[in-house]
Amino acid sequence: AMLPATARSRHAIRERLLLEMEEYANDCPYNRIEMGTDRKIGIITSGISYQYAKEAFGEAAGFLKLGLTYPYPRKLIREFASQFETIYVIEENDPYLENAVRSLGIDCIGKDRLPICGELDAQIIRRYLIGETRTDIYGTDAEIPSRPPVLCAGCPHRGFFHGVNRNLKRIVAVGDIGCYSLGVNPPLNGLDYLICMGSGFSSMIGLAKALELQRDPRKVLGMLGDSTFFHSGITSLIDIVATNANVIACILDNSITAMTGHQDNPGTGRSITGDAIPVIDIESVVRSLGINDDRLRVIDPLDRDSVLEAIESGINTKGPFVIIAKSPCALLRETVRKNAGRCCVVDADKCTGCKQCLRIACPAVSFENRKARIDVNAGCNGCGLCMQVCPAGAIGRTGGVR
Numbered sequence: 176a177m178l179p180a181t182a183r184s185r186h187a188i189r190e191r192l193l194l195e196m197e198e199y200a201n202d203c204p205y206n207r208i209e210m211g212t213d214r215k216i217g218i219i220t221s222g223i224s225y226q227y228a229k230e231a232f233g234e235a236a237g238f239l240k241l242g243l244t245y246p247y248p249r250k251l252i253r254e255f256a257s258q259f260e261t262i263y264v265i266e267e268n269d270p271y272l273e274n275a276v277r278s279l280g281i282d283c284i285g286k287d288r289l290p291i292c293g294e295l296d297a298q299i300i301r302r303y304l305i306g307e308t309r310t311d312i313y314g315t316d317a318e319i320p321s322r323p324p325v326l327c328a329g330c331p332h333r334g335f336f337h338g339v340n341r342n343l344k345r346i347v348a349v350g351d352i353g354c355y356s357l358g359v360n361p362p363l364n365g366l367d368y369l370i371c372m373g374s375g376f377s378s379m380i381g382l383a384k385a386l387e388l389q390r391d392p393r394k395v396l397g398m399l400g401d402s403t404f405f406h407s408g409i410t411s412l413i414d415i416v417a418t419n420a421n422v423i424a425c426i427l428d429n430s431i432t433a434m435t436g437h438q439d440n441p442g443t444g445r446s447i448t449g450d451a452i453p454v455i456d457i458e459s460v461v462r463s464l465g466i467n468d469d470r471l472r473v474i475d476p477l478d479r480d481s482v483l484e485a486i487e488s489g490i491n492t493k494g495p496f497v498i499i500a501k502s503p504c505a506l507l508r509e510t511v512r513k514n515a516g517r518c519c520v521v522d523a524d525k526c527t528g529c530k531q532c533l534r535i536a537c538p539a540v541s542f543e544n545r546k547a548r549i550d551v552n553a554g555c556n557g558c559g560l561c562m563q564v565c566p567a568g569a570i571g572r573t574g575g576v577r
Contacts, residue, residue, distance in 0.1 A: 197246040205242025208255055211235050217259030219252065219272060219283070223295075228265045230297035231305065236263075247275045256281045263304060267295050326357050328539040328554035329514070331476045331502035332427055336365035337535055337560065338482035339396065345490055346423070347382065349397035351375030354434045354504075355427050358398075362534045373407030375399045379422040380414060387421065394490050396423040401457060402432040402440040409460060415495050416464050423489035423496045427476070428457055429504040437506070458499055466497050476500035479563040505556055517557030517574035521547045525569035532561045532570065 216236040225240045239255040264273040264285040273285035336358040350369035358365035375397040383395045399408045432438040439445040444454040472485035489496040503510045528545045539555035562570045
């Protein structure tokens with residue numbers, strides 16, 4: 176057990192184990208030398224960079240391919256470097272291996288020639304290290320139109336971001352990692368900043384205090400998904416309550432971990448193996464932290480009026496306020512089955528061409544001959560948000576009532 180009383184002695188043991196690991200790294204099969212046809216160039220590399228370097232230099236160069244890079248094998252590196260006139264260290268981003276090689280007193284070429292940002296490929300290595308550019312191989316420099324990712328048609332997050340967008344002058348909107356990160360893009364423009372997973376709640380406390388000190392009347396509104404709430408949002412919400420932070424904490428619950436592939440979370444009732452498990456109810460968790468009815472709204476984010484009312488209540492309430500926007504992901508099997516055959520349609524005679532429907536950024540909505548058009552093949556599931564924002568009442572729904 177790493178208790179204070181044992182930590183100091185364990186430090187010495189750790190250092191001994193690292194030395195033993197280094198000895199293993201010098202001889203392990205994951206670190207191997209591949210000699211080339213001459214001894215002019217030796218390349219120290221690891222991972223995918225090895226493949227790129229191999230393609231660029233061919234069989235002439237020698238390679239030290241490192242599969243175990245910490246602790247790095249000093250004896251093996253010295254042995255390899257001593258056999259070549261010039262040593263290249265080829266790696267992506269920060270010069271970790273290069274610094275290790277230089278710390279051994281070995282002169283090498285690395286980030287002084289190779290770019291430190293972005294990914295490498297064989298062409299980049301040829302250009303910066305060999306000085307040649309081949310034209311007989313596939314290139315990736317073709318210019319294509321920008322196609323930024325968008326929320327799916329019928330995504331419940333779209334309704335919430337529409338409400339956020341309507342209040343941007345009165346709030347500072349904080350995002351997090353998930354599908355709802357896409358709310359930063361126009362025309363939703365629903366995020367002022369996004370840092371990292373969990374910061375949608377945790378960063379609000381300090382920001383709210385800073386705004387207060389500057390006499391800025393805006394209220395901080397932060398958003399987390401249900402999966403992120405379980406991952407790193409609960410403790411932050413505890414801090415919000417414990418500090419009586421003047422913020423609006425919004426949990427966008429779409430009943431799944433959507434962006435990364437529909438993995439289950441503690442609120443879905445299924446384990447990662449598909450077994451039934453108890454459902455952890457987000458509303459119950461929130462109430463258990465002392466958030467009462469006056470400070471809590473549970474809404475359908477596709478109900479425009481409910482979203483606007485909830486945000487308005489949050490802005491006008493001093494101290495912590497929680498909004499749970501609960502509606503399942505449009506791509507869940509159950510949602511697809513429920514909405515089968517439903518879609519929204521445009522009455523061209525009523526459409527005035529105002530383009531308000533385009534402001535919700537739904538990929539199923541487009542314009543043709545100065546009139547709105549909804550393409551059922553683009554995924555429209557009849558969520559009805561476009562109906563609610565159309566000032567002319569030109570959009571209806573077919574295939575049943577939601």
